Amino acid sequence: MRPRSPRPPVAGLMWLRQAxxxxxxxxxxxxxxxxxxxxxxxxxxxFGAQEIRDRGLTLRTEFVKRPGGxxxxxxxxxxxxxxxxxxxxxPLLSLLFYVATDGQxxxxxxxxxxxxxxxxxxxxxxGRFNITFHKPTTETGEALRYASYNHxxxxxxxxxxxxxxxxxxxxxxxxxxxxxxxxxxxxxVDTDRALPGEPGQAxxxxxxxxxxxxxxxxxxxxxxxxxxxxxxxxxxVGAALSQELAGHVAAFEQRFEExxxxxxxxxxxxxxxxxxxxxxxxxxxxxYFHGSSVVQSAHSQHPLPYPEGPLFTAVPSRSFFPRGFLxxxxxxxxxxxxxxxxxxxxxxxxxxxxxxxxxxxPREQILDDEARAKVPPEFILQHSEAxxxxxxxxxLRQLLREPGQGPAELSYLRSLFPRLHTWYxxxxxxxxxxxxxxxxxxxxxxxxxLFLNPKTLTxxxxxxxxxxxxxxxxxxxxxxxxxxxxSGVMAxxxxxxxxxxAEYRRMEQVLRDNALLEQQHWAAQxxxxxxxxxxxxxxxxxxxxxxxxxxxxxxxxxTPRLVRVVRKPPQLQFVGALGYVSLFPFLLQLLRPDSPRxxxxxGDMRSEQKLWTPYGLRSLARTSPLYMKHNTExxxxxxxxxxxxxxxxxxxxxxxxxxxxxxxxxxxxxALYQELRANLIANxxxxxxxxxxxxxxxxxxxxxGQGCYPFTGWSALVVLVMAEEY
Ligand code: 6A9
Numbered sequence: 189m190r191p192r193s194p195r196p197p198v199a200g201l202m203w204l205r206q207a208x209x210x211x212x213x214x215x216x217x218x219x220x221x222x223x224x225x226x227x228x229x230x231x232x233x234x235f236g237a238q239e240i241r242d243r244g245l246t247l248r249t250e251f252v253k254r255p256g257g258x259x260x261x262x263x264x265x266x267x268x269x270x271x272x273x274x275x276x277x278x279p280l281l282s283l284l285f286y287v288a289t290d291g292q293x294x295x296x297x298x299x300x301x302x303x304x305x306x307x308x309x310x311x312x313x314x315g316r317f318n319i320t321f322h323k324p325t326t327e328t329g330e331a332l333r334y335a336s337y338n339h340x341x342x343x344x345x346x347x348x349x350x351x352x353x354x355x356x357x358x359x360x361x362x363x364x365x366x367x368x369x370x371x372x373x374x375x376x377v378d379t380d381r382a383l384p385g386e387p388g389q390a391x392x393x394x395x396x397x398x399x400x401x402x403x404x405x406x407x408x409x410x411x412x413x414x415x416x417x418x419x420x421x422x423x424x425v426g427a428a429l430s431q432e433l434a435g436h437v438a439a440f441e442q443r444f445e446e447x448x449x450x451x452x453x454x455x456x457x458x459x460x461x462x463x464x465x466x467x468x469x470x471x472x473x474x475x476y477f478h479g480s481s482v483v484q485s486a487h488s489q490h491p492l493p494y495p496e497g498p499l500f501t502a503v504p505s506r507s508f509f510p511r512g513f514l515x516x517x518x519x520x521x522x523x524x525x526x527x528x529x530x531x532x533x534x535x536x537x538x539x540x541x542x543x544x545x546x547x548x549x550p551r552e553q554i555l556d557d558e559a560r561a562k563v564p565p566e567f568i569l570q571h572s573e574a575x576x577x578x579x580x581x582x583x584l585r586q587l588l589r590e591p592g593q594g595p596a597e598l599s600y601l602r603s604l605f606p607r608l609h610t611w612y613x614x615x616x617x618x619x620x621x622x623x624x625x626x627x628x629x630x631x632x633x634x635x636x637x638l639f640l641n642p643k644t645l646t647x648x649x650x651x652x653x654x655x656x657x658x659x660x661x662x663x664x665x666x667x668x669x670x671x672x673x674x675s676g677v678m679a680x681x682x683x684x685x686x687x688x689x690a691e692y693r694r695m696e697q698v699l700r701d702n703a704l705l706e707q708q709h710w711a712a713q714x715x716x717x718x719x720x721x722x723x724x725x726x727x728x729x730x731x732x733x734x735x736x737x738x739x740x741x742x743x744x745x746x747t748p749r750l751v752r753v754v755r756k757p758p759q760l761q762f763v764g765a766l767g768y769v770s771l772f773p774f775l776l777q778l779l780r781p782d783s784p785r786x787x788x789x790x791g792d793m794r795s796e797q798k799l800w801t802p803y804g805l806r807s808l809a810r811t812s813p814l815y816m817k818h819n820t821e822x823x824x825x826x827x828x829x830x831x832x833x834x835x836x837x838x839x840x841x842x843x844x845x846x847x848x849x850x851x852x853x854x855x856x857x858x859a860l861y862q863e864l865r866a867n868l869i870a871n872x873x874x875x876x877x878x879x880x881x882x883x884x885x886x887x888x889x890x891x892x893g894q895g896c897y898p899f900t901g902w903s904a905l906v907v908l909v910m911a912e913e914y
Contacts, residue, residue, distance in 0.1 A: 194478040195290040197311045206280035210358050210375040214351045216507035224880025226898050227472035228465050232528055235436035236472050244279055246270050252432045257416035259315040264424040270405040278403040285410055286397040290347050297396050304339035304398040316415030321398045327405040329426055334366045335402035340377035344393040348558040374401055448911035462873050463907045469900035473506040479555030485572035499553050500538045504901030512553035515648045518579020519834045519902040525586045533600055540607040547614025551576040574631040574646045575619050577670050581677040612678050625698055626708055627667035632658040637751055640729050640819050652827040653765035653814040655721025657758045662721035665709045669772040672699035700778050711762030716770045718762040726755035750821045767808035768835045775838040781851030790856050803871040803891035804831040805839055831886040834902035840865050841914030865909055872906045
């Protein structure tokens with residue numbers, strides 16, 4: 189729990205199942221391999237309910253915020269712990285509640301015997317506050333429970349080191365002695381062992397921690413009360429908290445149904461809960477980040493820190509990629525704009541505020557030490573010529589469609605407009621292609637010897653096959669289609685504001701012109717839309733031959749590397765790689781409904797040899813030369829076969845669109861729409877049921893979730909597929 193502040197005081201929970209070894213849980217770590225955790229309900233503002241399944245126990249955590257006063261009001265947390273299965277011998281559990289500062293504010297502990305009863309404090313944005321750790325009760329809150337108490341006061345170099353500080357203070361010299369039970373030793377924080385802080389450096393973070401150790405099942409509540417909240421109707425604990433929670437649950441259910449109509453569409457309760465969890469996890473995973481990217485620009489020799497700033501954003505995966513990604517965000521906001529348009533507007537404004545004077549927005553937002561701690565060094569640097577698909581236009585288009593467009597929405601658009609224009613022009617100028625109305629992603633991998641196909645991280649489709657030899661002659665189909673979308677939305681925004689819109693419209697019309705599109709990107713011989721560039725199909729990875737020098741012993745020779753061999757020299761031509769890129773004129777609905785190309789795309793999509801699977805559309809056709817090929821020895825296929833949900837969402841949306849327009853392919857589109865939609869929903873739900881999570885991508889041969897988890901970024905778009913909202 190933290191306010192949106194650059195240097196926030198934070199409150200949180202760690203837990204520890206008492207066993208021979210102390211395994212402390214704190215932040216979301218994929219390597220912990222929990223059987224399941226995530227938000228089941230979360231409205232993004234006032235309330236949330238989370239379930240965490242750890243081995244042997246289940247934790248349910250719930251919070252409610254109650255507005256009041258001048259500092260954001262009160263909040264309460266409730267944690268209920270149960271053994272995983274009834275009848276299991278009750279393990280001893282420690283819940284560790286903490287509060288910590290991050291360079292500003294004060295905290296004052298109030299201890300009775302060994303129990304930290306409460307913390308009073310102040311901070312810039314929260315004013316005065318009081319946090320109370322209530323005594324544990326039975327699971328239903330009726331009676332008090334026996335427990336042992338410990339507490340810790342310590343210093344930490346920063347919030348990202350809190351886990352280490354707590355871990356290093358653990359000692360098992362403590363004894364749990366409930367009346368009538370056998371005594372048990374347990375691990376607890378030990379103030380005597382707390383780190384003194386780093387010498388010569390003012391310790392950044394002040395930590396206070398309350399540990400309660402007891403048997404299951406049990407419940408513990410914590411209340412935060414804001415000093416400026418004068419007329420509090422009573423503390424938000426016990427029965428009062430239960431009542432508030434129940435009210436929020438009912439309101440959430442109703443709002444969810446009003447927004448997505450899943451009950452009306454006949455989805456059974458189990459599938460509705462799945463969809464609620466997907467939405468809730470995207471909302472609950474949102475973060476407020478603060479700091480600066482490290483940027484390499486063409487104007488300077490060395491990387492420089494970008495100006496410091498905040499970013500309020502959703503994230504692809506809280507456990508694995510807990511930071512903002514530009515093109516992911518456009519997809520996230522497609523979902524959130526339907527749930528809470530005001531929240532979406534705020535997020536989009538945050539992103540546009542990250543633009544530099546030239547119109548560039550860094551693709552990946554790695555803003556502070558905490559974020560940097562989770563990123564390998566080679567990914568930290570952001571290059572100021574690197575683009576990423578401008579999907580925020582997708583989100584904006586959705587916001588323009590939302591009902592209730594009043595003066596506030598208009599003035600919001602007006603304030604956005606100059607930045608939108610600058611951003612749009614940045615793409616037009618810096619990512620221009622070799623011919624008018626063509627485009628090219630800058631910043632492809634240059635090292636053509638070590639990669640089977642040099643990657644195009646900026647496109648978002650990383651290792652999707654492109655021209656084998658990057659060159660200025662390349663024309664990238666996906667970027668061209670994104671620019672058609674961007675032009676159309678710019679025109680719409682300008683029209684709404686009474687600003688000159690003709691140039692955006694003209695650009696949109698040219699980019700939508702099917703004849704020009706075919707001239708630049710239809711590969712007649714391949715029978716598909718394609719990229720164009722300096723390309724050879726005949727490439728492969730082979731072990732380098734090792735030549736022993738005279739007298740050189742074999743064991744001194746390094747293991748031969750895998751290097752790329754080009755068996756036929758590259759030439760300017762279309763790139764034969766049937767998959768998501770070839771579908772773009774369809775995905776972004778640029779094709780006329782009577783275009784014969786629409787017919788061939790639908791055919792390729794439905795072909796099981798090519799793109800169709802029972803679980804969704806695969807990223808690259810099985811018939812494509814680089815299908816499921818490694819890019820290097822240690823770089824497995826990523827966008828070369830597996831099923832990705834953002835692209836499948838666009839595909840279902842496009843099928844829905846073409847099914848609604850009269851034309852020779854209307855029936856076919858309608859049939860595919862039903863089938864693809866049903867396949868996606870069934871597989872994601874099944875994977876969620878079986879594995880406990882939504883995943884980054886799905887295997888095209890088994891449908892199994894793979895990559896990182898929980899991934900409730902764009903995979904959560906399954907909610908919109910269920911709701912038929914495109
Ligand atoms: C790796 C290793 C703990 C890759 O969802 C975010 C992005 C997408 O924008 C992109 O389209 N993902 C997709 O191809 C994840 C990128 C993560 C890169 C950093 C760090 C983690 O170590």
